[in-house]
Amino acid sequence: GQQLNQSPQSMFIQEGEDVSMNCTSSSIFNTWLWYKQEPGEGPVLLIALYKAGELTSNGRLTAQFGITRKDSFLNISASIPSDVGIYFCAGPTLSWTSGTYKYIFGTGTRLKVLA
Amino acid sequence: DSGVTQTPKHLITATGQRVTLRCSPRSGDLSVYWYQQSLDQGLQFLIQYYNGEERAKGNILERFSAQQFPDLHSELNLSSLELGDSALYFCASSVVGQGGTDTQYFGPGTRLTVL
Numbered sequence A: 001g002q003q004l005n006q007s008p009q010s011m012f013i014q015e016g017e018d019v020s021m022n023c024t025s026s027s028i029f030n031t032w033l034w035y036k037q038e039p040g041e042g043p044v045l046l047i048a049l050y051k052a053g054e055l056t057s058n059g060r061l062t063a064q065f066g067i068t069r070k071d072s073f074l075n076i077s078a079s080i081p082s083d084v085g086i087y088f089c090a091g092p093t094l095s096w097t098s099g100t101y102k103y104i105f106g107t108g109t110r111l112k113v114l115a
Numbered sequence B: 001d002s003g004v005t006q007t008p009k010h011l012i013t014a015t016g017q018r019v020t021l022r023c024s025p026r027s028g029d030l031s032v033y034w035y036q037q038s039l040d041q042g043l044q045f046l047i048q049y050y051n052g053e054e055r056a057k058g059n060i061l062e063r064f065s066a067q068q069f070p071d072l073h074s075e076l077n078l079s080s081l082e083l084g085d086s087a088l089y090f091c092a093s094s095v096v097g098q099g100g101t102d103t104q105y106f107g108p109g110t111r112l113t114v115l
Helices: none
Strands: A004-007 A010-014 A019-025 A032-037 A044-049 A055-058 A061-065 A071-076 A085-095 A100-105 A109-114 B005-007 B010-013 B019-024 B031-037 B043-050 B053-057 B064-068 B074-078 B087-094 B110-114
Touching (some): A004 A085, A010 A019, A032 A071, A044 A055, B043 B074
Antiparallel strands (some): A019 A071, A032 A044, A085 A100, B005 B019, B043 B053
């Protein structure tokens, strides 16, 4: 089935550094979502992308919908300790048998920020 | 706070037992999704309900079942529990639940431990 591969799997960075992570798929997506999950909590939506080439920001976060529609990127600028967590990408896949969409999630990028 | 509530927060039970997890969606959301997240794993889609009817199915075991009630809350029933069922179970809700652009909001999760 379809898979979303995220890289890197984990990152240890110093406070103040910029962070880049990406998500790739073997097939085309029409929507890319980026979520953040903190320990013991549910994922929280950060950014949603709906159009190839789209670049969207949410505070210090910027995400881009890749031109090929098979990838997406998330950047965090000037990281702070509260950025720690797991960042997931997600995208909808269409079931041709039922005509419905379901979301698949990437394996996540674990971010740790050292003060 | 996403507006999605889940109970209980923690559940410890023994192999072979049956448990019920409960989810209340955000006010106005008609669609409910259930996900399983095992240790260090991404989110695996289990099942989706829309306005009381099953809409999409993922990798849900036959020992698991779900339903959505007229007041739109949902329950996930897990039976004949095995050690490998230990995981975080998340519920998410969205307004409509169709198409690839419907944003899902996640609850805080129920941590199930099977001993």
